[in-house]
Amino acid sequence: MTAQKKVGQQTVWFQNPPVIIAAATIAGQKEGQGPFAKSFDKVIDNDYYGEQTWEKAERRMLLEVMQNAVRKAGLTPGNIDYMLSGDLLNQIISANFTARDLGIPFLGLYGACSTMLESSAIGSMLIDGGFAEYVLVGTSSHYGTAERQFRFPTEQGVQRPLHAQWTVTGASAMVLARSGSGPRITSATIGKVIDLGQGDPLDMSSAMAPAAADTIARHLWDTGRQPGDYDLFLTGDLGIYGSKLVVSLLGQKGFNIDDRYQDCGAMIYFPEQDTHAGGSGCACVGVVTCGHFLKEMAAGGLKRMFVVGTGALLSPCSTQQGETIPGISHGVLIES
Amino acid sequence: METQPLEIQKKQYAKIVKEIRPKPPLLRNLAGAFVVGGLIAVIGQIFLNLYQGLGLSLQEAGAAESATLVFLAALLTGLGVYDEIAKVGGAGSIVPITGFANSMVSPAMEYRGEGLVLGVGARLFTVAGPVLVFGIVTGWAIGIFYYFFR
The missing domain is CATH 3.40.47.40 (Stage V sporulation protein AD)
Structure with a gap:
């Protein structure tokens, strides 16, 4: 028997579709010079963002964006039932340390660059399942941290092939809720x-x-x-x-x-x-x-x-x- | 495509990827490597002549020239310029001694955050290490060959 809210092999329908009551973004310098510059809440002017290392900068971006989303939703971290987050770094350190600072019950996820959607899907299930009123989801990445973990030191002279892509520096978060206004x-x-x-x-x-x-x-x-x-x-x-x-x-x-x-x-x-x-x-x-x-x-x-x-x-x-x-x-x- | 065995799907997909993936601009890359590699050699030659003019022997001037190029490459790496040069130069900027300097300084900068010993010290040779290992192994093999067949 198929589960009640499932259709076909891999899809779920939410009976009470969760609402995205708030979303927040922060973007790096290069992204801030791109076509979407005006749509970001904040653009940082230096990829170190006032920190000693790129990892700390990425973490700070994720923390700020999470706090900003909660604030925009008119809530405090104490109101959030679960935080679902992950990033690209080993042991998802950006998400773990952000969760430490926020003090919200936390489920760490690793879906590489699909994490934003993975967390949104699971968060929606938690809400529609009646397990949560508010879920905070989000993710981050940073050019410097990703390059050095997956590829080369950033200052190393390497000729990148034309099909190579550039890791986005930034972070995003959404607050999903059982009711409210929004998509x-x-x-x-x-x-x-x-x-x-x-x-x-x-x-x-x-x-x-x-x-x-x-x-x-x-x-x-x-x-x-x-x-x-x-x-x-x-x-x-x-x-x-x-x-x-x-x-x-x-x-x-x-x-x-x-x-x-x-x-x-x-x-x-x-x-x-x-x-x-x-x-x-x-x-x-x-x-x-x-x-x-x-x-x-x-x-x-x-x-x-x-x-x-x-x-x-x-x-x-x-x-x-x-x-x-x-x-x-x-x-x-x-x-x- | 869906119902076919995975191996056939993989082959068909590899074909599509090959069609869509852009071809490297071979001529432009070759020209870039030629010009950048050549310029590095010319700069080296200028220093060599300069040091010889200051009274050093050819061998001493060669060592001084190498040290100068290594210093300049390290400086340019630190200033964030060398990777921009390599973007144009490719192998033209990787193969000369300046590329070796870049491959040491860039991890040193990168891992500074993990401390001087376990960061910089342990990671300094991550890129250059294989070059040294196989350089030494090759030298060793040629030495043995030379010993028996000279």
């Missing part, structure tokens, strides 16, 4: 780990695109809907070339989303900012969705968008041991 999360599709054999750690988008295509197609199959039923399909950080891959893969599955599809990574920088294939990182989908798209939804331009976070589940260890890069992708349906 609602009406459905979520939990993705499977998909691996089509891509192994280049400098090209994570081709590792993630099959997972994104799988989750989008699965959502449409599970709900019996067509792409035309949605205003927008938004993926997290596939970048310029990964976006083309996902459109091509969905075409093979019989869905044409080309006219209503966008990718946060492909949009977050201007081409002349020379990031090559666009942005990536946990914060990419977070700051663009919470910044630009939720505002556009509030303005009435968007009614129904399916936001898909895309994570490359690589570690330097598995890559060096010759493993390919598995991808994961979770989708959340946001309706005004």
Whole structure:
């Protein structure tokens, strides 16, 4: 027997769809020079953000954005039932230390760059299940911390290939509530780990695109809907070339989303900012969705968008041991 | 595609990725490496001539020249310029001794936050270490070869 609130294989419908009552963003210097500069709550002018290390700077951004979201919701950390968060760093230290400082019951998540959507999906389930009144979700990433953990020291002279992406420096948070005013999360599709054999750690988008295509197609199959039923399909950080891959893969599955599809990574920088294939990182989908798209939804331009976070589940260890890069992708349906 | 065995899906997907992934601008990269690598050599030559002109022997002037290039590369790394040069120069800026200096200074800067011993000390050779190891192994192999077959 299928569970009461589940449809198809991987999708849930919320009976009392949770409300996004507040969202907050903070973005790095480079992101603040990009097309979405005006949509961020705050842009930091130095990637150290007054701290000794990049890790501490990332943590400070996540803490501030969480506090800001709670404040915008007119609440205090004591009102929040759960905090769900994760980031890219080993042992998800940004999220752990932020949770320590906030003192909210905490569930740490690791979904790589899909964490914003993973936390939103689980948070919505907690609320619709009657386990929580308010859930705080959020994530962060930082160019400096991610580069040194996954790739090279930042000052090392390396010629990045044209398909490489640039890790977004920033953080985003949302407060989900059982009732209130704001856009609602009406459905979520939990993705499977998909691996089509891509192994280049400098090209994570081709590792993630099959997972994104799988989750989008699965959502449409599970709900019996067509792409035309949605205003927008938004993926997290596939970048310029990964976006083309996902459109091509969905075409093979019989869905044409080309006219209503966008990718946060492909949009977050201007081409002349020379990031090559666009942005990536946990914060990419977070700051663009919470910044630009939720505002556009509030303005009435968007009614129904399916936001898909895309994570490359690589570690330097598995890559060096010759493993390919598995991808994961979770989708959340946001309706005004 | 969905119903096919995973191995076939992987092959088909690799083909699509290859089609969509941009080709590296080979000519531009080659030209960049040629010019940047050449310029580094020219700067080296200028210092070599300068030091010889100051009265050093060729060997001494060569050592002084290398030290100067290493210092300049380390300085430019610290100022955040060397990675910008490498973006254009590619192997032209990685292969010369200046690239070696960059590969030592960049992790030193990066891991300063973890302390002087376990941060800088332990990580200083993360990039340059393999170069040294295989350089020494090659020297050792050639030494043995030379001993038996000279």
